[in-house]
Amino acid sequence: MKKKISFRLSAIVLALVICLVPMLTVLANASGEESVPIIDIHGLMASDIYVDPSDPDSELAWPPSTDSILNAVKVALPAIAQLAVTKDWKPFGDAVVKAATDMFKPIYCGEDGSVKNTSGVRFTYPAAKSIKKDSVVKFKYDWRIDPIEVAAQLNDFINYVLKCSGSKTVKISCHSLGGVVTNTYLTLYGDSKVSGVCFNSTAIFGQRYIGDLMTGRIVLDSESLQEFLSYVFDYNEYKTLLNEIIAVVRAAGLMDVVVNLGNTIINNILEQASKEVLAPMFASWPSIWAMTSDKDIEEAENFIFNVTYKDVDRSALKAKIDRFNTEVRPYKAATLNKLNENASVYVISRYGYCSIPLTPSWRIDSDGVVDTQSTSFGATVAPYGETLSDEYIANVDPEYISPDKIVDASTCMFPEQTWFIKNMQHANNPDSLEYMMYTFLRYDGQATVDTFPQYPRFNRYYSANDIIAPYTQAEKPVTFVAKLQNMVRELITLVVNLVSKIASK
Numbered sequence: 001m002k003k004k005i006s007f008r009l010s011a012i013v014l015a016l017v018i019c020l021v022p023m024l025t026v027l028a029n030a031s032g033e034e035s036v037p038i039i040d041i042h043g044l045m046a047s048d049i050y051v052d053p054s055d056p057d058s059e060l061a062w063p064p065s066t067d068s069i070l071n072a073v074k075v076a077l078p079a080i081a082q083l084a085v086t087k088d089w090k091p092f093g094d095a096v097v098k099a100a101t102d103m104f105k106p107i108y109c110g111e112d113g114s115v116k117n118t119s120g121v122r123f124t125y126p127a128a129k130s131i132k133k134d135s136v137v138k139f140k141y142d143w144r145i146d147p148i149e150v151a152a153q154l155n156d157f158i159n160y161v162l163k164c165s166g167s168k169t170v171k172i173s174c175h176s177l178g179g180v181v182t183n184t185y186l187t188l189y190g191d192s193k194v195s196g197v198c199f200n201s202t203a204i205f206g207q208r209y210i211g212d213l214m215t216g217r218i219v220l221d222s223e224s225l226q227e228f229l230s231y232v233f234d235y236n237e238y239k240t241l242l243n244e245i246i247a248v249v250r251a252a253g254l255m256d257v258v259v260n261l262g263n264t265i266i267n268n269i270l271e272q273a274s275k276e277v278l279a280p281m282f283a284s285w286p287s288i289w290a291m292t293s294d295k296d297i298e299e300a301e302n303f304i305f306n307v308t309y310k311d312v313d314r315s316a317l318k319a320k321i322d323r324f325n326t327e328v329r330p331y332k333a334a335t336l337n338k339l340n341e342n343a344s345v346y347v348i349s350r351y352g353y354c355s356i357p358l359t360p361s362w363r364i365d366s367d368g369v370v371d372t373q374s375t376s377f378g379a380t381v382a383p384y385g386e387t388l389s390d391e392y393i394a395n396v397d398p399e400y401i402s403p404d405k406i407v408d409a410s411t412c413m414f415p416e417q418t419w420f421i422k423n424m425q426h427a428n429n430p431d432s433l434e435y436m437m438y439t440f441l442r443y444d445g446q447a448t449v450d451t452f453p454q455y456p457r458f459n460r461y462y463s464a465n466d467i468i469a470p471y472t473q474a475e476k477p478v479t480f481v482a483k484l485q486n487m488v489r490e491l492i493t494l495v496v497n498l499v500s501k502i503a504s505k
Helices: 002-031 066-086 089-107 147-165 177-189 208-213 222-232 239-251 254-284 286-290 297-308 315-327 329-342 431-441 480-504
Strands: 038-041 060-062 136-139 170-176 194-202 344-351 418-422 458-462 467-470
Touching: 038 147, 038 177, 060 089, 066 089, 089 254, 136 147, 147 170, 147 177, 147 286, 147 315, 170 177, 170 431, 177 194, 177 286, 177 315, 177 329, 194 431, 208 297, 222 239, 222 254, 239 254, 254 286, 254 297, 286 315, 297 315, 315 329, 329 344, 344 431, 431 467
Parallel strands: 038 136, 038 170, 170 194, 194 344, 344 418, 418 458
Antiparallel strands: 458 467
16 A cells, blocks of 8 residues: 555656746746847958869869969079079069969959959858757858948848747857957947857957068067077977977078068068058958057058058058958957847957067967957056066956966956967867857856856966867976977877878878
């Protein structure tokens, strides 16, 4: 009898659970934030440019094809041989400029800053029925053109996504130039349709190396070249070995030979190359102007329009730049603060690398491309290879200081909503980062650096395993013995791999 009663009670409890769990789930979802579509916006050069995107058989204009690169080399090599004999820089400069022009001319913009040929990206809106409230959709755009034009395209796309999904708002994840596009959209169209944004290493506040390039401040030295090569090889399985080889080459003075040659070439053909290649390409892209920092914009405009283009009418391009400088540039901070009042805001900044070589600003700590101070919306960052002084750190709450004493997060625009990742390169957007961003954007409300234990304020990236992990203490210096062991291990791996490849053939 007792067993029957127990059985009946268990059945009743089970039935109640079956009935109540769906109801509790509905109530839980009702009390939380409803899922909304996420729009992903890429950065500069992150989408292919076709010579004619309407032609399915069209060749690529960007990135350049192997054939176009080989053709450029074929043009330049004889000029190098001739230079070695004649020491005449004019024919060499002409040949180099021609080779570069042939390669890059398909992506030049016209004198008014608009696309002057049929080239462009391929972007077809996803089918309406495929867009749900929990969808992640990609927004593609021509990264050369005026961000104000792209913002209008983004506005149309947002309206389409809202209509298809039935959602009232969208959330945005944006990277690099995509942050400039997003900020331009928010400035001109408001944030009423946006309930959250994750700014992933964005260039909203500019890139100092662009200012250097746009003002003719170009110089190469052996230290910057060595550090840049270290950056290039950082994800390579033989990086310890390669870095030591580079260090030996520099110590032997061979790097100086390369640098001296490079500077000689720069000094002799810079003016011609700037006027005939760099300016027609980069300075014809309104997007580049939008990523020029406030500190450099006036000097850059003077150098390009009054020096480089002094005999060319570029008034239409100048008008586009002036419009951005008038309608968007002065309101960047105000736009972001307003967004923070009305939506969830997340800022992801990367650090641990030098900036682009060839410029004096290479000593700025960055993700290899965009300055960390810019991507973090105002962090105080020590120069590359240095740390913040003990005197400085003594006056700052230690929770805002990175374990390696390089970053002070307290001066960020949104210090509790800004995450730092060490040793993640700018162009690398791995699955682990995507998961991190979507974790933030799917959160109900505004998360902070204290919300997720796995994502504190300071983090490190481990490329070998694609892992973002909390950065809790500074790494110990690598001992000579450990470095030697790593070199031997990598050398053995290299030899084994080479033997395997030879044997397989």
